[in-house]
Amino acid sequence: MTRPTPRPERLRRLRRAELPVDTVELARYLIGKSVVRELEGARLTGRIVEAEAYPIGDPAAHHFRGPTPRNRSLFLEPGHAYVYLAYGTSYMLNVSSEEAGVGGGVLLRAIEPRDGIEPMMRHRRTRRVEDLTRGPGRLAEALAITPRLDGIDLCAAGPLWLATAAEPPRPIGPIGPSGGIARVGTSVRIGLTRAARRRLRFYERGNRFVSGPRLLRA
């Protein structure tokens, strides 16, 4: 038996002027927004359900010691991609978050897959939907994100951009700060040893695509 293919969600690109120019505010703002990956013959999309802030002066952040060839994208104006390789095995996708010349970034840790699930399954070599985009490395692999995308403008037409619902959902519940009806939780960031106590992680509560231990998903 086959299920009818769901109609792609109507999305519009986020304008740079809409983004809060503050790393922590941007991390919270991005929960419920969407990532769009344009590949030849396919559009892959997902709703952001988990993100972490790496703000100005954060000793755990890659921008902490100033700009280098690797991290220069974190010093671009808000809404640019910073892609890097973690542990020699997984790529990570970040959104630059402070004014040009100032280092700041938001790590996208998980999305809820929407359009293009079949291509995501091929990239990830699994049929398990729950394993496609749960965790920053998995998210990047599902969307075929590589350092070739480092530095690109996520507020412009191209291979990767940020979006929001073209028509806001009918307000049947309280409207959260993300603009949707998602309940947003906060916690410490995952996998850090430095500055490990700050609550700079934001996630949609109860969403099954959020990574981390159960306690950090409720």
Added chain:
DNA sequence: TTGGCGATTGGCT
């Protein structure tokens, strides 16, 4: 020039 150490993941105990 070298060694330690990650913003992780997947496989195995």
Added chain:
DNA sequence: GCCAATCGCCAAT
């Protein structure tokens, strides 16, 4: 739950 894989960065040699 534990641990190896794997590689680029950076601090110290």
